[in-house]
Amino acid sequence: MLLTNKSKLVMQSVQGKIHNPIASSPYRIGRNGLAQVLPATGGITYNVKVGDSCMGWVGDHIEPGVSIKNDNSLENGALNLLACIGNEARVISGEAKGAKGYVTGKHGGIDHVLIYFDGEDLEKMAINDAVLIKSYGQGLEIEGIEEIKCMNIDPVLFDNIGVIEIEKGVIEVPVVTEIPAYLMGSGIGGSTAFSGDYDIMTGDKSANLKFGIENLRFGDLVLLKDCDNTFGRQYLKDSVSIGVVVHSDCIKSGHGPGITVIMSCNTPKIKGKINKEANIVNYIK
Structure with a gap:
């Protein structure tokens, strides 16, 4: 731990x-x-x-x-x-x-x-x-890896998820899928990720199938590639964010399942490990 x-x-x-x-x-x-x-x-x-x-x-x-x-x-x-x-x-x-x-x-x-x-x-x-x-949770930090910004997550849930350090300064988090930055839509450019969410765009059916979006559930943990949420929401190559699916798909352009971010790093110090059971219902006691 x-x-x-x-x-x-x-x-x-x-x-x-x-x-x-x-x-x-x-x-x-x-x-x-x-x-x-x-x-x-x-x-x-x-x-x-x-x-x-x-x-x-x-x-x-x-x-x-x-x-x-x-x-x-x-x-x-x-x-x-x-x-x-x-x-x-x-x-x-x-x-x-x-x-x-x-x-x-x-x-x-x-x-x-x-x-x-x-x-x-x-x-x-x-x-x-x-x-x-x-x-309870805002201000959470991982000792020795302060570059990773934790947010919006109860510390007990954070512990239960089973985040591990796989090499010095690099952590691994269970996720159901990885989403590329070009699919992130409504909410991009927000001044902070310590509140609210932003959406995975679902207008392209082939992308929904390719990245497993069709199978997403409320509460799933997902990895957002090249997505920097440390000080606002932006594209940044090699940055990584982890989020939780909080609301459903949408019919509007630029919208889709909402993601509340729980950790982010503007360098590649977060890795994902695919686990189809990576959902908060399996970690909350």
Whole structure:
């Protein structure tokens, strides 16, 4: 197991409410130019959960499980910045009060934090129920390899993934597939990867087959080649990022499954080892 600074990290509360889906127009324009009426972000999504396929749903940017947001924009900024994948979440109001789950991702643009709860708990929940998260993980560093920027991941989940040092200063991470930089779309150019996500573009069906995108699931770990997320999102040859699939495929041009980055290096110090079971559901206890 790699040594980290996890004992020095701060665990702090952040909170939001289950956010109703929103719609300013009934139509979403697909990459084929056609208007469609589809479910999209927000709410409680009962039949889509982490571990399920993120492809093929009749929807757009579908968020598995529960989507939360804070009405105060500054507080929502902190919620989206500090919550990390794997953090414990607890319902603190409504009929499901006391139910526990865990954070599965962060979705930029709509600025939602996504949470898994058991199905019987979902049935008791309602819009505006409050959810408290024990945020823990931002500032995580691997001792002796500070060039690798860790972000958005609970330190316990990081340990459970089984990241190993394969040679001095080089780590190996289990991933289900490797994605080339030219397939990364919406969200590219963002000023930080410590919040939100960016999308794998899925408009080219041959690429979807070649790189295993058709088989991706919510929660899968993926390697992004030549993708630098250390200080914003950009193309940089030989850089490497690791991310988690957080939302579904999309119909819009330049969009697709969303990736929240959990580590990045602007030099090739991160290697991927293909493991089709590299999904957070297999590492969260």
